[in-house]
Amino acid sequence: MSAVTLALAGAGLRGETYARHAVSSGLGRVVAIAEPDAHRRQTLAAEFQINPDQVYADWRDLAAQPRLADAVIVATQDRMHVGPAVAYADLGYHILLEKPMAPTEQEATEIAEAALRNKVIFAVCHVLRYTPYTRLVKQVLAEGRIGRLVSVQHLEPVGWWHHAHSFVRGNWRRSDTSGPMLLTKSCHDIDWLVYLFGANPTRVSSFGSLTHFRASERPAEATDRCLDCPLKQTCPYSAEKFYLNALADESQHFWPLGAITAEFTEPAVREALRTGPYGRCVYGSDNDVVDHQVVTMEFADGATCSFTMSAFTPMEHCHTRLLGTHGYLDGDGHTLRYVDFRTGQEETLSARTDAGPTAADGHGGGDEALTEAFLAAVAANDPTLLSSDATQSLATHRVVWAAEEARLTGTVVTLDS
Numbered sequence: 001m002s003a004v005t006l007a008l009a010g011a012g013l014r015g016e017t018y019a020r021h022a023v024s025s026g027l028g029r030v031v032a033i034a035e036p037d038a039h040r041r042q043t044l045a046a047e048f049q050i051n052p053d054q055v056y057a058d059w060r061d062l063a064a065q066p067r068l069a070d071a072v073i074v075a076t077q078d079r080m081h082v083g084p085a086v087a088y089a090d091l092g093y094h095i096l097l098e099k100p101m102a103p104t105e106q107e108a109t110e111i112a113e114a115a116l117r118n119k120v121i122f123a124v125c126h127v128l129r130y131t132p133y134t135r136l137v138k139q140v141l142a143e144g145r146i147g148r149l150v151s152v153q154h155l156e157p158v159g160w161w162h163h164a165h166s167f168v169r170g171n172w173r174r175s176d177t178s179g180p181m182l183l184t185k186s187c188h189d190i191d192w193l194v195y196l197f198g199a200n201p202t203r204v205s206s207f208g209s210l211t212h213f214r215a216s217e218r219p220a221e222a223t224d225r226c227l228d229c230p231l232k233q234t235c236p237y238s239a240e241k242f243y244l245n246a247l248a249d250e251s252q253h254f255w256p257l258g259a260i261t262a263e264f265t266e267p268a269v270r271e272a273l274r275t276g277p278y279g280r281c282v283y284g285s286d287n288d289v290v291d292h293q294v295v296t297m298e299f300a301d302g303a304t305c306s307f308t309m310s311a312f313t314p315m316e317h318c319h320t321r322l323l324g325t326h327g328y329l330d331g332d333g334h335t336l337r338y339v340d341f342r343t344g345q346e347e348t349l350s351a352r353t354d355a356g357p358t359a360a361d362g363h364g365g366g367d368e369a370l371t372e373a374f375l376a377a378v379a380a381n382d383p384t385l386l387s388s389d390a391t392q393s394l395a396t397h398r399v400v401w402a403a404e405e406a407r408l409t410g411t412v413v414t415l416d417s
């Protein structure tokens with residue numbers, strides 16, 4: 001089978017990840033790139049040996065050409081998805097689109113309609129659907145080993161430093177420049193939970209707020225920049241401590257360090273912390289997204305789900321308890337403790353991966369598996385090789401918007417069937 005040809009729009013940390021997986025799997029070949037950052041653009045154009053005629057500084061320049069590849073990876077930032085996704089769908093590209101689809105329901109609907117109108121293969125990067133662990137959970141549910149799923153309790157442990165990095169200092173700190181935390185982070189969790197239940201909820205409620213990373217919590221001695229702060233040894237959120245430790249650990253260079261500097265030296269890191277957003281005191285940033293949130297969901301058959309997202313944890317895989325009429329599962333992202341009520345027997349079921357939960361670890365194997373599933377679907381022109389399509393992804397995004405509405409209005413929101 002010949003490799004699927006790919007264009008890459010947005011060659012940041014995510015775009016680079018999928019493009020590299022595509023090439024290393026042998027299933028894909030990157031033949032065009034659109035990226036304004038000259039260093040990123042040139043580095044990847046050289047790495048993938050892209051013809052200079054097909055190297056662009058903007059997704060629009062690529063969209064101005066006739067279709068140059070079978071498929072395109074759209075990995076621009078959250079508020080820059082709708083333009084490229086619709087334009088590329090109209091050109092007939094199959095599309096791998098980063099989550100969230102878009103910040104608003106209207107834009108996400110435009111994207112889904114463009115994918116359907118053009119009959120292109122379309123996948124949102126809900127990588128958690130594709131991990132070996134998720135396959136195991138789905139298999140156990142499908143085999144009926146816990147009977148009918150009645151309740152789920154799910155924890156997204158964002159991690160204290162990851163929260164400070166991405167949601168206090170980083171790209172996803174403000175609702176008006178990216179989106180609410182439930183959309184930018186936990187659209188993954190909501191999508192995953194809906195996937196497990198195999199149905200959308202009928203009613204949702206939600207509570208949550210920004211409780212800690214705000215000026216009122218700032219210690220009197222804290223300074224605006226962590227580099228100057230007398231509390232740097234004891235503050236759990238000290239940027240100096242965190243990023244210099246990351247510099248000393250090569251496995252953290254691509255992520256999270258790659259978000260703050262392209263040069264992995266102490267002077268470059270210190271310069272980024274002195275002048276850039278990642279060196280700011282966590283109590284003095286311009287962030288406004290929540291640092292903890294709960295969502296409850298009710299399904300048509302009466303099943304219920306409670307979901308907690310919190311900054312105040314180690315960064316780990318999600319923890320999930322699935323309570324069924326015949327059995328119980330307690331999962332940690334690698335293994336499942338299974339109790340069968342019919343026999344009273346316990347068993348430990350293991351997914352075949354040790355991959356950690358971070359972007360540096362490939363999200364538990366999900367990044368790689370999603371890339372391969374997408375390329376296989378394009379190569380075979382068979383969308384059933386993917387676990388969700390445009391309509392399903394739009395539906396799970398709608399649950400997120402309904403939950404946000406519930407949180408902001410203090411109401412229980414009923415979803416259309």
Ligand SMILES: NC(=O)c1ccc[n+]([C@@H]2O[C@H](COP(=O)([O-])OP(=O)(O)OC[C@H]3O[C@@H](n4cnc5c(N)ncnc54)[C@H](O)[C@@H]3O)[C@@H](O)[C@H]2O)c1
Pocket residue numbers: 009010011012013014015034035036037040057058059060075076077078080098099100125126127184359363
């Ligand atoms: N699936 C996941 O688990 C996951 C994890 C992290 C981030 N994301 C999502 O992936 C997306 C990208 O995140 P990232 O961390 O790679 O961000 P990033 O900032 O590293 O990458 C975005 C890239 O888009 C480029 N860009 C800006 N304007 C452009 C234009 N006009 N044309 C082409 N490219 C342009 C930027 O220069 C940058 O290199 C976001 O939507 C984010 O929410 C998904």
